Amino acid sequence: MEKEKENVRDMHMGKLVHMLSNQLKRRDSMEAGPSDLTHMQRLVLRFILLRSLHLDLYQKDIEEEFHIRKSTATGILQLLEKKGFISRESVEQDGRLKRLVPTKKAEGYREKILENIRENEARMEQGIPREDYEACKLVLWKVFENLMEEEKKEERRRRDESKTISINP
Known part of the structure; x- marks a missing residue:
């Protein structure tokens, strides 16, 4: 169990989310x-x-x-x-x-x-205490919001860039 915890601590969040997503997709496609x-x-x-x-x-x-x-x-x-x-x-x-x-x-x-x-x-x-499960959901939601905010900033930057290009040909 300690080895598992160590592996998870060393793992990037994105990889863990990707593994979880794949598992859910597999279950969905089977059932x-x-x-x-x-x-x-x-x-x-x-x-x-x-x-x-x-x-x-x-x-x-x-x-x-x-x-x-x-x-x-x-x-x-x-x-x-x-x-x-x-x-x-x-x-x-x-x-x-x-x-x-x-x-x-x-x-x-x-x-x-x-x-x-x-x-x-x-x-x-x-096997997960309800409180931990709910905390996990809140953390995952915050991660999602962080990524969405970054995406919105990038879209605004591109929009502003295209306006600058069209104004200054």
Whole structure:
């Protein structure tokens, strides 16, 4: 056990997060959702299935939830639509706005997805005191925020740079 602790202490946070992410992807691909979808497509479908129970969803919600660009979200949603997992319905107030609606085909996966989430959460919490588990989640969220802030700074820098270039040809 001491050797494990030493190895973890010497490990970069990014490597540990990457290992955890790979493990979760493996579990997800083995257990939940349609096998003809990529991991990211399954995550988006899962989000649509669970969130649409309570709220209307739009492409912008997908972009914000997964921190992806509009073009990436468009590609994923077009594929989910083509494979019959979602449909897009016009909204009464604005015909340009399309609500994302899971189809009956997608609905068939909802309970299995919920079961998979419960099982994975229980597996991850196993042997960890609740307080430590919650502290870990808070630390991981802060790490995420730090990285997002850095990304936002870089985007602002690029935007400012492009303005300077277009102003001073």
